[in-house]
Amino acid sequence: MGDPREGVRPIDRRRPAPGLPAGLDAAVLLAAHEATRALLTAGSPREVVDVVLNLVENLGAEVIPARLAGADALPLDLSFGVDEPLLPVADPASIPRLQLETLLPGFLEDARSVVMNLRYRAQLRDEATCDALTGLMNRRGLDRRLHQLRPGDAIAMIDFDHFKRLNDTAGHAAGDEVLAAFGQLLRDRLRSCDLAARYGGEEIVVAALKIAPEVLVDRLEEVRHTWGHVRPQPTTFSAGVAPVTGSGGAALQAADGALYRAKTAGRNRTEVARWTQVAG
Numbered sequence: 615m616g617d618p619r620e621g622v623r624p625i626d627r628r629r630p631a632p633g634l635p636a637g638l639d640a641a642v643l644l645a646a647h648e649a650t651r652a653l654l655t656a657g658s659p660r661e662v663v664d665v666v667l668n669l670v671e672n673l674g675a676e677v678i679p680a681r682l683a684g685a686d687a688l689p690l691d692l693s694f695g696v697d698e699p700l701l702p703v704a705d706p707a708s709i710p711r712l713q714l715e716t717l718l719p720g721f722l723e724d725a726r727s728v729v730m731n732l733r734y735r736a737q738l739r740d741e742a743t744c745d746a747l748t749g750l751m752n753r754r755g756l757d758r759r760l761h762q763l764r765p766g767d768a769i770a771m772i773d774f775d776h777f778k779r780l781n782d783t784a785g786h787a788a789g790d791e792v793l794a795a796f797g798q799l800l801r802d803r804l805r806s807c808d809l810a811a812r813y814g815g816e817e818i819v820v821a822a823l824k825i826a827p828e829v830l831v832d833r834l835e836e837v838r839h840t841w842g843h844v845r846p847q848p849t850t851f852s853a854g855v856a857p858v859t860g861s862g863g864a865a866l867q868a869a870d871g872a873l874y875r876a877k878t879a880g881r882n883r884t885e886v887a888r889w890t891q892v893a894g
Contacts, residue, residue: 638713645672646717650724659729663696666725673717674710676703688714690722694729747790748797748818751811756819759809760862763821767858768830771869772818775850775881784847789816791846799844803837819866827857831884838884852876856887 649669656662670677670692677692680699687701702718704711743755751759763769774780774792781789793816800810800820809821822830834853841851854872858865868887876885 638716642673642713642717645669646721649721653725653728656728656732659694659696659732662725662729662732663693666692666722667700669721670702670714670718673713674704674708675714677701678703688718690714690718692722694726745797745812748793748812749801750797750818751809753811753814756809756811756813759821760866763823763858763862763865765857765859766824767862767865768822768825768827768855769858769862769865769869770820770822770830770834770853770855770884771813771866771873772820772834772851772853773873773877774816775852775877777816777849780847780849788847792816792849795844795846796841796851799837799841803833803840819869821862827855827886830855831886834884838882850882852881853884854887855884 646669649665649672652665652668653662656665667677677700678687680687680691680701683701683703686706687703690702692700692702702714704714743751743758745752774796777789777792780792793812796818797810797812800818804810804820805822807823809819811819813819820830820834822833834855838851852873854869854874854876856865856868856872865887872885872887876883879885
């Protein structure tokens with residue numbers, strides 16, 4: 615057997631290292647390298663866009679909205695749908711223009727891949743914590759978010775009145791129709807920062823951030839009024855509201871107690887908790 619090294623050209627250690635691409639210096643390549651590293655730790659599409667905009671600035675160019683762009687803008691959208699379309703701008707005969715044309719297209723392909731992956735992961739998380747019938751958060755998602763509630767927030771436990779009777783007389787399809795319609799109503803009426811979840815069966819939890827319990831009561835009464843016009847079945851609901859004074863779990867227990875008082879007081883009403891635990 616012959617020497618396996620035969621035919622292998624020895625490394626010429628006297629050969630100089632390959633030079634940088636014309637017009638690019640080490641600082642520019644370092645900026646591109648650091649931006650690529652930053653993509654690996656981006657936690658949202660917004661963070662990816664921030665990395666891209668920072669790189670464009672480090673390459674000596676500017677960013678403008680596409681609606682204001684002229685002939686000196688490159689047709690490379692930097693926003694990925696997070697903002698309105700944004701384009702990099704540099705004088706056609708400048709070094710920044712050369713740097714953009716050399717480094718930015720490949721970097722944007724990597725950034726686009728990161729954005730798509732982040733959105734896919736977010737979709738999976740949403741599907742794992744979303745109740746398919748109501749479109750609200752499910753119990754698993756609520757349990758993960760309860761600990762984020764703080765003093766100054768308010769929480770409500772909602773339960774439909776005589777829901778079992780509805781299922782028994784009109785069928786489970788009618789009950790599902792009620793839950794789906796109520797979920798849609800809450801999604802339409804609540805703020806994007808608030809939480810709404812199907813707690814189990816016909817029980818719904820609403821957590822409103824940075825508002826007093828009395829304000830949440832008013833909002834639920836507005837929902838009650840609208841529900842009387844849009845409900846697919848003649849079904850009412852009762853609710854209990856409590857302020858968050860310690861843990862979200864303790865406030866939820868207090869709201870459940872207030873709900874019980876609303877039920878025993880005649881249903882189709884909202885009661886406010888008389889007290890909550892300071893910690894739990």
